[in-house]
Amino acid sequence: MLVADRNGFPVGQAWMDFRPEPGRVVPKVWAVRVLPECRGSGIGSRLMRELERCAWRKGCVELQLFVEKSNAQARRFYERLGWRIIGERSDSYSYVTPAGVRERVPQELWVFAKFRPPAPA
Numbered sequence: 001m002l003v004a005d006r007n008g009f010p011v012g013q014a015w016m017d018f019r020p021e022p023g024r025v026v027p028k029v030w031a032v033r034v035l036p037e038c039r040g041s042g043i044g045s046r047l048m049r050e051l052e053r054c055a056w057r058k059g060c061v062e063l064q065l066f067v068e069k070s071n072a073q074a075r076r077f078y079e080r081l082g083w084r085i086i087g088e089r090s091d092s093y094s095y096v097t098p099a100g101v102r103e104r105v106p107q108e109l110w111v112f113a114k115f116r117p118p119a120p121a
């Protein structure tokens with residue numbers, strides 16, 4: 001997990017998950033977020049650049065992440081950083097309300113990938 005630190009305060013984070021999972025053979029990036037009042041000043045881009053550098057240094061050749069189709073801002077953000085849509089996927093998550101009721105939330109996702117750039121000649 002990378003944390004963006006501004007004057008000793010955590011203002012952003014990005015996670016990379018290397019655990020193998022059925023149907024997934026490349027590391028997955030998730031939980032990329034920056035505090036609302038700190039967005040638009042390059043923190044998210046710096047987190048992603050550092051996370052990618054870290055993955056390529058570890059020998060990864062591809063990274064993937066999922067973006068909700070309704071999140072146009074995140075889609076633009078990743079495309080600007082060179083990520084590309086390689087597919088789509090339906091998923092869901094669930095949580096338990098204070099009243100003890102399990103709620104299921106369906107998700108329609110874009111699958112984004114980024115590949116390790118070729119080493120300079």
Ligand SMILES: CC(C)(COP(=O)(O)OP(=O)(O)OC[C@H]1O[C@@H](n2cnc3c(N)ncnc32)[C@H](O)[C@@H]1OP(=O)(O)O)[C@@H](O)C(=O)NCCC(=O)NCCS
Pocket residue numbers: 032033034035038039040041042043044045046066067068071073074076077078080
């Ligand atoms: C997506 C997210 C992580 C981006 O973080 P961020 O710190 O705002 O990212 P950046 O500042 O690097 O770039 C965001 C925008 O600010 C602009 N920007 C970058 N540096 C800038 C600067 N120095 N000054 C002004 N604007 C700048 C970029 O052009 C970019 O515009 P875009 O929306 O057209 O892509 C952030 O918006 C967020 O936490 N969103 C909610 C959670 C979320 O949706 N996460 C993704 C889930 S898949």
